[in-house]
Amino acid sequence: MISYADVEKLRSIHAPQPVVLSLYLPVPLDPVGVRGLAAEARDLMARAGADGPDGASASAVSDADRHALFDALAAQGRDWLGHTVAFFVCGELSLFEVLPLPCALAERAVLATRPHVRPLLAALQRCPDYRVAIADRRHAWVLTVSGNQVETVARQSVEGPRSPGFGGWYGLETHRTQQRIIQLGRHHYRDTAAILHRAADPGRNTPLVIGGHHDSIAGLLQALPPAVRKDFAGSFTADPHTLTPARIRELASPVIEGWVARRERELSDEISGRLTAVGLRASLAAVNEGAVARLLVAHESMIPGFVCGRCGALSTGSDQCPDWGTAARAVPDLLEDMVQRTLDDDGPVTVISDAPFGVAAKLRFPVTA
Numbered sequence: 339m340i341s342y343a344d345v346e347k348l349r350s351i352h353a354p355q356p357v358v359l360s361l362y363l364p365v366p367l368d369p370v371g372v373r374g375l376a377a378e379a380r381d382l383m384a385r386a387g388a389d390g391p392d393g394a395s396a397s398a399v400s401d402a403d404r405h406a407l408f409d410a411l412a413a414q415g416r417d418w419l420g421h422t423v424a425f426f427v428c429g430e431l432s433l434f435e436v437l438p439l440p441c442a443l444a445e446r447a448v449l450a451t452r453p454h455v456r457p458l459l460a461a462l463q464r465c466p467d468y469r470v471a472i473a474d475r476r477h478a479w480v481l482t483v484s485g486n487q488v489e490t491v492a493r494q495s496v497e498g499p500r501s502p503g504f505g506g507w508y509g510l511e512t513h514r515t516q517q518r519i520i521q522l523g524r525h526h527y528r529d530t531a532a533i534l535h536r537a538a539d540p541g542r543n544t545p546l547v548i549g550g551h552h553d554s555i556a557g558l559l560q561a562l563p564p565a566v567r568k569d570f571a572g573s574f575t576a577d578p579h580t581l582t583p584a585r586i587r588e589l590a591s592p593v594i595e596g597w598v599a600r601r602e603r604e605l606s607d608e609i610s611g612r613l614t615a616v617g618l619r620a621s622l623a624a625v626n627e628g629a630v631a632r633l634l635v636a637h638e639s640m641i642p643g644f645v646c647g648r649c650g651a652l653s654t655g656s657d658q659c660p661d662w663g664t665a666a667r668a669v670p671d672l673l674e675d676m677v678q679r680t681l682d683d684d685g686p687v688t689v690i691s692d693a694p695f696g697v698a699a700k701l702r703f704p705v706t707a
């Protein structure tokens with residue numbers, strides 16, 4: 339599956355002309371539907387170069403690139419059933435990258451000077467990789483989930499006293515046995531927490547889901563160091579003995595969906611007050627001034643516009659910078675250029691799906707323009 343490293347690798351690719359094709363293609367689940375993919379890709383590619391703000395097609399997908407794509411669909415189409423697949427193709431730059439995505443996205447084809455990565459960011463944020471920890475007093479199981487792949491990172495059992503159900507020991511002895519189990523439990527949660535701590539990627543906040551009995555969830559949560567606990571996304575209750583990797587993914591995925599929606603909502607709610615820009619006009623000004631601390635952008639639409647080859651200004655009209663359009667070049671999607679510009683400045687970008695604006699920004703400093 340995809341990672342942020344893939345996005346960064348693609349972002350390093352530039353062509354002097356808009357000849358880099360980015361094609362997002364949902365592959366049907368039914369193998370019979372694969373036959374229609376080439377025709378669909380052909381239609382999408384035909385439209386890719388024709389979306390200039392002046393209505394004219396600036397360039398078209400080359401025959402070589404089109405055929406490379408058709409060949410890949412014929413050879414591998416059946417490997418991608420049920421996935422949306424992203425293709426990045428440019429023969430001139432010897433680029434041919436195919437990335438199956440972890441969640442379904444709408445079809446899209448873009449011809450630009452750089453790979454179009456906004457849908458990739460949307461997929462990474464909506465269907466993130468995550469960790470699951472299952473623990474009870476004797477067992478711990480740590481897994482990672484990436485798309486539909488589930489892998490065990492660690493699994494261990496603690497040898498402790500068996501359930502003190504047999505007769506003969508009463509009173510103090512039973513109390514001691516109970517204490518011993520509780521002790522083991524505590525250390526055991528600490529061990530599991532340590533595994534999670536070691537497995538954490540310090541650069542990325544990989545969300546964590548905890549599953550198990552109610553008291554084990556609470557026990558493990560309490561043992562987590564703050565660095566791990568901040569990634570806690572939620573929990574599900576289940577009897578650990580009945581769980582399989584597939585069932586764990588099934589139970590954890592709504593927890594992750596809820597976490598993603600919550601995070602998006604929190605970030606949208608932060609868009610209020612003085613240091614914010616809401617809407618295309620204000621956000622464009624903020625990007626052009628290098629004032630964006632965080633960009634929030636919807637994924638669904640594309641907005642054609644212009645970039646000035648001299649001052650670099652992004653605009654909706656060709657004559658909206660001090661150079662009066664003398665160096666303006668049409669771009670198929672201003673939102674994508676705003677995303678790229680923000681990432682270039684090390685500002686985080688969040689692709690939002692349900693917000694009262696199409697684009698907005700949290701600002702580093704006020705923008706007057």
Ligand SMILES: [Zn+2]
Nearest residue numbers: 646649659661
């Ligand atoms: Zn300019």
